[in-house]
Amino acid sequence: MKLNIALLPGDGIGPDVVEQAVKSLQAVGEAFGHSFHFEEAPVGAAAIDETGDPLPEATLAVCKRSDAVLFGAIGDPKYDNDPKAKVRPEQGLLKLRKSLGLFTNIRPIKAFPTLIEKSPLKKDIISGTDFTIYRELTGGIYFGEKKLSEDGSTASDLCEYSESEIERIAHLAFKAARSRRKKLTLVDKANVLETSRLWRRVVGSIGESYPDVELDFLFVDNAAMQIILNPGQFDVILTENMFGDIISDEGSVIGGSIGLLASASVGSDIGMFEPIHGSYPQAKGKDIANPVASILSAAMLLEHFNLQEEADAVKLAVEKSLERGVVTPDLDKESTYGTVKVGDFIADYILHNDDSTQINRENIEFGQSTII
Ligand SMILES: NC(=O)C1=CN([C@@H]2O[C@H](COP(=O)(O)OP(=O)(O)OC[C@H]3O[C@@H](n4cnc5c(N)ncnc54)[C@H](O)[C@@H]3O)[C@@H](O)[C@H]2O)C=CC1
Numbered sequence: 002m003k004l005n006i007a008l009l010p011g012d013g014i015g016p017d018v019v020e021q022a023v024k025s026l027q028a029v030g031e032a033f034g035h036s037f038h039f040e041e042a043p044v045g046a047a048a049i050d051e052t053g054d055p056l057p058e059a060t061l062a063v064c065k066r067s068d069a070v071l072f073g074a075i076g077d078p079k080y081d082n083d084p085k086a087k088v089r090p091e092q093g094l095l096k097l098r099k100s101l102g103l104f105t106n107i108r109p110i111k112a113f114p115t116l117i118e119k120s121p122l123k124k125d126i127i128s129g130t131d132f133t134i135y136r137e138l139t140g141g142i143y144f145g146e147k148k149l150s151e152d153g154s155t156a157s158d159l160c161e162y163s164e165s166e167i168e169r170i171a172h173l174a175f176k177a178a179r180s181r182r183k184k185l186t187l188v189d190k191a192n193v194l195e196t197s198r199l200w201r202r203v204v205g206s207i208g209e210s211y212p213d214v215e216l217d218f219l220f221v222d223n224a225a226m227q228i229i230l231n232p233g234q235f236d237v238i239l240t241e242n243m244f245g246d247i248i249s250d251e252g253s254v255i256g257g258s259i260g261l262l263a264s265a266s267v268g269s270d271i272g273m274f275e276p277i278h279g280s281y282p283q284a285k286g287k288d289i290a291n292p293v294a295s296i297l298s299a300a301m302l303l304e305h306f307n308l309q310e311e312a313d314a315v316k317l318a319v320e321k322s323l324e325r326g327v328v329t330p331d332l333d334k335e336s337t338y339g340t341v342k343v344g345d346f347i348a349d350y351i352l353h354n355d356d357s358t359q360i361n362r363e364n365i366e367f368g369q370s371t372i373i
């Protein structure tokens with residue numbers, strides 16, 4: 002298969018981790034006879050520095066002529082600490098998601114047996130955890146009108162959802178639940194928010210077309226507690242934009258590090274594959290960032306094109322790195338491995354493991370990421 006992949010490394014550790022994901026994809030190309038062509042473009046603070054725009058037209062054009070986008074992270078303290086900044090790196094990512102029609106962000110959360118002792122949570126609580134968050138990505142409060150009064154003393158952000166925005170992601174989430182353990186939990190704040198009550202009505206009504214899927218509802222405050230109290234109860238979680246952003250960072254504690262959590266943003270012809278973490282500016286260029294989230298995002302990219310065997314080869318290589326202790330310091334403070342060495346190990350394993358083409362999927366801890 003030939004794929005044109007737009008590379009948007011972005012800011013902070015984005016370039017560090019995307020470089021490792023590219024190595025893994027190149028190894029897959031070589032091992033399985035695919036041709037991946039990469040075209041890089043600036044986004045975020047890097048793009049503001051170059052052009053004044055966090056998503057230059059030329060970058061959007063690169064994405065639009067690609068088959069898929071591999072995204073790193075955006076964000077820089079010089080904007081985070083300036084409440085008056087008119088242009089921000091984050092606007093680039095939001096605009097990109099909207100422009101590409103990426104209304105669903107899929108975030109798998111698992112407890113990996115090899116890392117079970119790394120989580121701050123108790124082993125018996127987290128073992129067997131395997132759920133996926135379907136986060137709405139192009140609506141809600143991140144996209145509503147923002148206002149600041151002239152004297153700067155009052156501010157507001159509008160949270161708005163339409164039936165059709167809820168329907169399209171709800172169908173994807175129900176289909177995912179149908180292919181998994183057949184349970185869907187809608188996380189909202191319907192006791193307070195009108196938008197949440199709309200979500201309940203629309204999702205409840207769509208649920209009638211999926212009678213084989215058990216649907217339940219949970220307020221987001223309770224969900225935040227349940228995710229670390231009893232994560233095994235969840236199969237697919239469906240939620241709006243901001244709640245999904247927050248509870249998935251919380252879910253990353255289960256796996257042991259946010260540096261492990263990958264995601265796929267889908268909705269139109271071009272998918273975007275991105276770690277859930279941010280630009281972790283303190284670690285930029287220090288060779289300490291965990292590249293696994295970016296590498297597993299590349300595996301989700303492969304699954305998106307039905308290259309399951311290839312995605313499995315990447316996941317197996319990641320598992321081997323974890324098993325053998327080839328991990329970054331977020332997972333082992335004593336580790337002598339950095340971002341590059343972990344990336345090298347994984348790419349090398351993809352290339353040289355003799356049985357990589359006959360992987361027994363049953364033995365792969367990461368399983369399938371349920372991209373529908
Ligand atoms: N999708 C994106 O591009 C996102 C961008 N951001 C931006 O990132 C910047 C930093 O935001 P923070 O709130 O500090 O979130 P962050 O996710 O960048 O970092 C939070 C903490 O998570 C850990 N961490 C994150 N990625 C890691 C990795 N690959 N390996 C090891 N540890 C890792 C570190 O302990 C770090 O202090 C901000 O400018 C923010 O706006 C934040 C979230 C998402």
Ligand SMILES: CC(C)CC(=O)C(=O)O
Nearest residue numbers: 091092094095246277278
């Ligand atoms: C615009 C982003 C910085 C919001 C975010 O935290 C995310 O979507 O991961």
